[in-house]
Amino acid sequence: MEIIFYHPTFDPACWLPALRKALPGANVREWRKGDDEPADYALVWHPPVEMLRGRELKGVFALGAGVDSILSKLKAHPEMLAQHIPLFRLEDTGMGLQMQEYAVSQVLHWFRRFDDYQALKQQARWLELEEYRREDFTIGILGAGVLGAKVAASLSAWGFPLRCWSRSHKDLPGVTSFAGTEELGEFLHGTRVLINLLPDTPATKGLIDLNVINQLADNSYIMNLARGVHVVENDLLQALDSGKLRGAMLDVFSREPLPADHPLWAHPRVAMTPHVAAATRADEAIAFIAATIGKLERGEIVNGRVDRVRGY
Ligand SMILES: NC(=O)C1=CN([C@@H]2O[C@H](COP(=O)(O)OP(=O)(O)OC[C@H]3O[C@@H](n4cnc5c(N)ncnc54)[C@H](O)[C@@H]3O)[C@@H](O)[C@H]2O)C=CC1
Numbered sequence: 001m002e003i004i005f006y007h008p009t010f011d012p013a014c015w016l017p018a019l020r021k022a023l024p025g026a027n028v029r030e031w032r033k034g035d036d037e038p039a040d041y042a043l044v045w046h047p048p049v050e051m052l053r054g055r056e057l058k059g060v061f062a063l064g065a066g067v068d069s070i071l072s073k074l075k076a077h078p079e080m081l082a083q084h085i086p087l088f089r090l091e092d093t094g095m096g097l098q099m100q101e102y103a104v105s106q107v108l109h110w111f112r113r114f115d116d117y118q119a120l121k122q123q124a125r126w127l128e129l130e131e132y133r134r135e136d137f138t139i140g141i142l143g144a145g146v147l148g149a150k151v152a153a154s155l156s157a158w159g160f161p162l163r164c165w166s167r168s169h170k171d172l173p174g175v176t177s178f179a180g181t182e183e184l185g186e187f188l189h190g191t192r193v194l195i196n197l198l199p200d201t202p203a204t205k206g207l208i209d210l211n212v213i214n215q216l217a218d219n220s221y222i223m224n225l226a227r228g229v230h231v232v233e234n235d236l237l238q239a240l241d242s243g244k245l246r247g248a249m250l251d252v253f254s255r256e257p258l259p260a261d262h263p264l265w266a267h268p269r270v271a272m273t274p275h276v277a278a279a280t281r282a283d284e285a286i287a288f289i290a291a292t293i294g295k296l297e298r299g300e301i302v303n304g305r306v307d308r309v310r311g312y
């Protein structure tokens, strides 16, 4: 079995030996420009069109959870990957725990008013603020898939009222489930902390705009852990300035790296990280890919297949 690997930043010196160890029967090589030699599987992130074009592969694995970049490239270059070739993505592979760490720490930061105390500290003011109550701190998770469900489970342990919104209803312990555009308004009404874990698809781009934000509870918070295109950044800034929103924690942006003159950098109630909420962990990703290839070779059912029409 021949496997080709391409990632713009991952170190092949770390990935290739680990892949060979996990797939002892396979020849694994780094793909380089001009390599037209046969391959059965391709493991990729932001692949050049020429790497995949015309290949009769048994499968392509995206080396991340989101497949928006590969699907948008496919839209521009449909010849890159024939329709019948399955595309897979990483399901969890350690990203769930990272998302839990991120979401829990930030929700507790807001709930315990550490942002307000930090602002008071800057004025050297010793002032005891009124405590927030759990029952006024409903957390709404947009996207209740692999990562959204994990984040919900970790927040449930802290006793917050929880709700989620997805395409179809979910049965997650302690979480009220809303589904579809017809239930979005009900989901938003009373949500105090909105956490976004949707995939980037034509249906979700620009979803978090002023209209959506205005339906949240007053003094609410937004945490964007998914993709920058989900949030209309000017609307977010407007809602922060009007006081409707009390704070935002952003990991992803409409442009990455975020340009140095972007107003989000300077906003006192915006915290941010540079798209690091959940990284691909080599060991867990390789275990998932090796197990999936094994099942495909034996003709078994596998997880992680992307529905190219649905867009995730
Ligand atoms: N910031 C970061 O470091 C990372 C961000 N991500 C982002 O997180 C996203 C979610 O990942 P997973 O949970 O693994 O995806 P998933 O495919 O398991 O879950 C997606 C969820 O969104 C819902 N959904 C999709 N379209 C919808 C629509 N139109 N209306 C309502 N609900 C809709 C689905 O029903 C499902 O519950 C990824 O697509 C990726 O963009 C993933 C990993 C790291």
Ligand SMILES: O=C(O)C(=O)CO
Residues within 6 Å of the ligand: 063, 064, 065, 066, 067, 275, 278, 279, 280
């Ligand atoms: O896996 C993903 O989709 C990511 O965004 C990782 O950075």
